Amino acid sequence: MHSGDNGRSSRGIVLVPYLWLALFFLAPFAIVLKISLSQTALAQPPYLPVFDLSAGWAGVKDFAGQLSLDTYKLVGADTLYLLAYLKSLEIAAISTALLLIIGYPIAFGMARAPRAWQPLLVMAVVLPFWTSFLIRVYAWINILQRDGLLNEVLLKLHVINTPAAWLSSDTAIYIGVVYSYLPFMVLPLYATLEKIDESLLEAAADLGCPRRKTFWLVVLPLSLPGVAAGAMLCFIPIVGEFVIPDLLGGSETLMIGQTLWTEFFSNRDWPVASAIAVTLLGLLLVPILLYERLQQRSLEGGR
């Protein structure tokens, strides 16, 4: 199969997507790195030095001489950025834990539902994911705002006496994040739980293992690849999340995605925005590599 003509034509097939991703995904990172080492300037583009190939080798040397770590020193010295990184990590870690706690029973219930129902349940979980992310976050503004539905229901039930401020708080961010990312947690969990061989559970039961103990000793360890995949799939993008904290969160502590956005769009400070992006990427490198290993193993088999 891999020999002769087919091997060669497959190799030709590789080239087009390879070059596309190299140009539009990999190469831009080099540019981000370069600009993070530049200085802000009141110019178009708003940074210095500008790479000038026409000046030849002397131009390249001149250019390299002007690069500096100043922007990183700035980012490192200002506690605003440090706090934003810590806040993002905290929110991502707690949300991932919440997603696991909420998502696992749902995935487990789905895997144990009658076979005929399962495709329907999977579709029911996927469908909200196909509707716009922005819309789903926006839906929560309707519910959480001061004169929104949640307060109305709670007032009617006499749980609270005065309307509570749900919006612009960490609680709102957690609600939005858990809501938006739930399908990303449930689906990988379901995929591993559904594959667990029924006979293993029967064997445990035959040997007198109580159902609860079977869960901890058999089901949970077998589902760990799904737990890891779901956790990575949620944790990594949540750290850099922008839309949810921007629409639902408060203004006192920002997440790092918001900080990057403000530096870029409001302050027009491209070097600082780039330095934030590079640092964020460095922070997420280990989880991203872990995620890639998991993907390679599940999609490319034991190759």
Place this chain on the structure above:
Amino acid sequence: MQRTSLFNIVSVTIGLAFLYLPIATLVIYSFNASRLVTLWGGWSLMWYQELLHDDAVLQAAWVSVRVAVLSATAATALGTLAAIALTRAGRFHGRLLFSGMVYAPLVMPEVITGLSLLLLFVALNVDRGFWTIVIAHTTLTMCFVTVIVQSRLVSFDRSLEEAAMDLGCPPLRTFLIVTLPLIAPAVAAGWMLAFSLSLDDLVIASFTTGPGATTLPIRIYSEVRLGVKPEINAVCTLMIAIVAAATIFSSLMAKRGAVRRKQAALGAQV
């Protein structure tokens, strides 16, 4: 794994309710005759009528649809090629880098992808606007297509391809008449996912857009920042209806295809 207990039923039900209730409230309030969210003023289509006269939103929607169709089509072609490369090409030079580049955009925070693409376009001195959004969305969504097509390619019986080739069918023809029909549902699902991801994207489009290319999410976002507007509820309801209809339609098509294939297989046996 089949033994349905009360606990399982309850957790699935609550989970689905959590997923659908917010969307349901949004849909219901788009028909509200009152401007206030809490006040129910009776059923009305007034926000939809208002929408028809909102040129800015309609224009943004048209930009979004064109971007989504173009980028989903390009992404499906590139993503399918990448999936074939990863499952059929065996070992090749730079394979690890390639699969790394395919999987990383799936989890990469959008602010990073958006910023880096913008800086690339600035460095290449490209005018930003419609086409830069198309390129950006193609890059992001092709990776989702790859993963979907790849999982289909991994699971199907390769002996069919081998049989065709043993009988002297050239590789390209084998691909067109054996492989492609088999992976067609996954390719279609990939296109649909790419389309809806593109229609949905705010962050990457905001970075890569230019004058005159305002997409629907960019438009909605700028309105939403100012507070809830019933009109936006109406836009969102329409988008949800379109996506739901498309999803149900495509799953019905897939089912019909499966039934037809089954009948064909039975016919072949007789």
